[in-house]
Amino acid sequence: MRLLSSEQQAWGRVDDTGTVFVRLSTGERAVGQYPDGTPEEALAYFQRKFTDLEGQVTLLEQRAKRGAPASDIARAVSTLRESVATANAVGDLESLSTRLEKLGGAVEELTEQQSAEAKAAIAAAIAERTEIVVAAEALAAEDPAKTQWKQTTASLDALYARWQAHQQDGPRLPKNDANELWKRFRAARTTIEQNRKAFFAELDSVHRDARTRKQALIDQAESLIPQGMAGIPVYRDLLDEWKRAGRAGKKQDDALWARFKAAGDELYAAKSEVDAKENEEFQGNLTLKLELLDEAEPLLAETDFAKARTALQAIQRRWDEIGKVPREQVRVIEDRLRKVETAVRKLEDDHWKTNNPEKKARSEGLAGQLEDAIAKLESELAEATASGDTAKIAAAQEALDARRIWLQALGR
Known part of the structure; x- marks a missing residue:
C-alpha cells in the first residue's frame, strides 16, 4: 500500500472502505467515496474539486478589484458561500470561507462607491x-x-x-x-x-405678390417695344417699380428678370441704331467744332479782356450755328469750351474789380483820409518824442503803423 503525501494528509484522509474525509477545525466531514482507486487517487480527485472552487474565489476577487458591479459580486459571493459550505472537496475550505467573508465586506464598500459614482454620472x-x-x-x-x-x-x-x-x-x-x-x-x-x-x-405669399407685380411690369415693358427709342423713359420708370416690387424667389426672379431685361434690350437696341445714324450724320459738325476749339483755346493766355470777350462771342455764335455732334463727344468738347469761357469771364471780372469807377473813387477818398491821418499822427509822434512821454510815443507809433498798413492795402 502507497503512503499519502503530507500535503494530502493535511486536509483529508481515506478510510479502509474508500470513503474520503475533509479535515475542518470542527472535525471531519465525509465528502464522498472513491472505491475503485488508490487513496492517493481518491484524495487527488477531491483536491481537484477544491482547486476549482479556489479558482472561482480568486476570479471573483479579481473582478471585485476591477470594479465589477457590486450586485453581481454579492450574488456570486452568496452562491460560492453555499458551494464552499457543502463542497465535496478536500482542501482548506475554511480559508475559502474567510476569503469570501472579506469579499462580502468589500462588496459593501464597493456598493457605496459605485452608488456615489452612479449618482455623479x-x-x-x-x-x-x-x-x-x-x-x-x-x-x-x-x-x-x-x-x-x-x-x-x-x-x-x-x-x-x-x-x-x-x-x-x-x-x-x-x-x-x-x-x-x-x-x-x-x-x-x-x-x-x-x-x-x-x-x-x-x-410664399410675398413671393406670389412680387411675381404678380413683376409679371404686370413685364407686360407693360413688352408693350413698349413697338415704340422703339421713344419707349425708354417709360421703361426707366418701370425699372424703378421693378426694384420696389421685392423678391419673387431666386428661380422665379431670374426668369422674370430675363424677360423684363429682354424688353429693355430691344428698346436700347433701337436707340443704338438711332445714335449710330446720328453719329454718322453729326461727324462733320464735330470736325467744325474741334476747329473752333483750336481757335478758342489760345484765349486762355489773352490778357486784354475786351479782345478776349469779342473773340469768344464770335466763336459761341458759330458754335451754336454748327449744331449737334455725336453723343459720346458732347461732354468732351463742351468741357473744353467751358474752360475757355470760364477763363474769359475771370479776366473780365478781374478788370472790373481793378477799374470800377465807383470803387476807385471810394478807394481814393479813403486813401486821402488815411494820408491826412498819417500826417497828423507823424506830427503827434514828433511832439511826444520831444517831450519824452513814452506812453504817448507808443500810442502814436501804434496808430501810425496801423494806418500805413491800411494805406498800403489800397495800393498806395
Whole structure:
C-alpha cells in the first residue's frame, strides 16, 4: 500500500472502505467515496474539486478589484458561500470561507462607491441633456424673420442626434427628470417647426405678390417695344417699380428678370441704331467744332479782356450755328469750351474789380483820409518824442503803423 503525501494528509484522509474525509477545525466531514482507486487517487480527485472552487474565489476577487458591479459580486459571493459550505472537496475550505467573508465586506464598500459614482454620472448626464435642451430652446426663441433657417434646421438636427446618442449610450436618467427634459426639448422642436412653416408660408405669399407685380411690369415693358427709342423713359420708370416690387424667389426672379431685361434690350437696341445714324450724320459738325476749339483755346493766355470777350462771342455764335455732334463727344468738347469761357469771364471780372469807377473813387477818398491821418499822427509822434512821454510815443507809433498798413492795402 502507497503512503499519502503530507500535503494530502493535511486536509483529508481515506478510510479502509474508500470513503474520503475533509479535515475542518470542527472535525471531519465525509465528502464522498472513491472505491475503485488508490487513496492517493481518491484524495487527488477531491483536491481537484477544491482547486476549482479556489479558482472561482480568486476570479471573483479579481473582478471585485476591477470594479465589477457590486450586485453581481454579492450574488456570486452568496452562491460560492453555499458551494464552499457543502463542497465535496478536500482542501482548506475554511480559508475559502474567510476569503469570501472579506469579499462580502468589500462588496459593501464597493456598493457605496459605485452608488456615489452612479449618482455623479446621473447628475452629469442630466446636466448634459439639459444643455441640449437649453440650446434647442435658444433656437426656438430666435426671431423667425431674422432666422437663417437652413442653419437653424441643421443645428436642431445635430441636437436631436446628440439627444439620441446620449439616451442610448449614457446612464439611465430618473423617469421624472427624463420626461421633463424630453417635454422641454419636444416643445422647442415644435415651436421651431411652427415658426419655420409660418415664415415660409408668409414668404410664399410675398413671393406670389412680387411675381404678380413683376409679371404686370413685364407686360407693360413688352408693350413698349413697338415704340422703339421713344419707349425708354417709360421703361426707366418701370425699372424703378421693378426694384420696389421685392423678391419673387431666386428661380422665379431670374426668369422674370430675363424677360423684363429682354424688353429693355430691344428698346436700347433701337436707340443704338438711332445714335449710330446720328453719329454718322453729326461727324462733320464735330470736325467744325474741334476747329473752333483750336481757335478758342489760345484765349486762355489773352490778357486784354475786351479782345478776349469779342473773340469768344464770335466763336459761341458759330458754335451754336454748327449744331449737334455725336453723343459720346458732347461732354468732351463742351468741357473744353467751358474752360475757355470760364477763363474769359475771370479776366473780365478781374478788370472790373481793378477799374470800377465807383470803387476807385471810394478807394481814393479813403486813401486821402488815411494820408491826412498819417500826417497828423507823424506830427503827434514828433511832439511826444520831444517831450519824452513814452506812453504817448507808443500810442502814436501804434496808430501810425496801423494806418500805413491800411494805406498800403489800397495800393498806395
